[in-house]
Amino acid sequence: MPGCRLPYLRPLTALACGALALGCTVPSRTSSAAEAPVATVPVPPPVPPVRPDALKPPAVAEPAPAAPAAPGKGSGADGVVEQGKPEMPTPPPVPPGRPAELSGPGALALKVVPPDDTACRIRLKRLGAEFEELSPIAEGQCTAPLPLKVTKLADGIALPQGATLTCRAAEALARWVTEAQVEAERVLKHPLTGLELGGTYVCRGQNHDIDAKLSEHAFANAIDVMGFAFGGRASMPVKVFPEQSDEAQFLGSVRSKACGFFRTVLGPGTNAAHANHLHLDERERTAGHRLCE
Ligand SMILES: [Zn+2]
Structure with missing residues (x-):
């Protein structure tokens, strides 16, 4: 070549x-004519082209320096910021303690302040009644804060079984028997000596129906009179007697007078549940309405 x-x-x-x-x-x-050896020139490595700005990766933002702690927070007692010291976690709020009177079985005890029966008891004594105070009754919804056990009424009329009653019901009973005593002597010519009671305080619904509204008996506010006792003649049960008989006249008279002392009077003829007794109670109704049947 x-x-x-x-x-x-x-x-x-x-x-x-x-x-x-x-x-x-x-x-x-x-x-020169002589062929001299030729020195080769070193070739620098190729330099890549400069990358266009549009293809450059976005600049990574430098993390912002930590802001200094607010005065009073994270600082010592002398106001010097304590850097690098972690804050203590704030504990969750604790509810206030439950008052002792709202805890335990005592919380369910009867808290209603009972009415003042002082004047009623004075009147009851002046009517000639004999009674003693009983402990408050609280059987579920059956309550009587100031019950009395009445054993005798005016004119020595006895209540052999005793009657657990509120003073209000006992006073109504005592006043009513004074009227019944007058009728016994006028119609029957024999003195009234006692009442046969079927029940006073009983924790039950009306007409012994457990699903019914509570009876006034559940509040010691009612009396069931089953019969009358007299001096010198046989006792008289409460029932329907032949018209024009002394018994029918006596029962009709005392039943009618009971409506002047009790808010509720039921008996034979009202319904089957009251065919053999007089039910007397002091249930309060709106506008003072009374039930006399
Ligand atoms: Zn009754």
């Missing part, structure tokens, strides 16, 4: 010669 001489290409590198596939050599400055 014949060589070539390209003196005007001296500045070119050997790489250029190779790329041109000329198979030439770069002549030395001091070219």
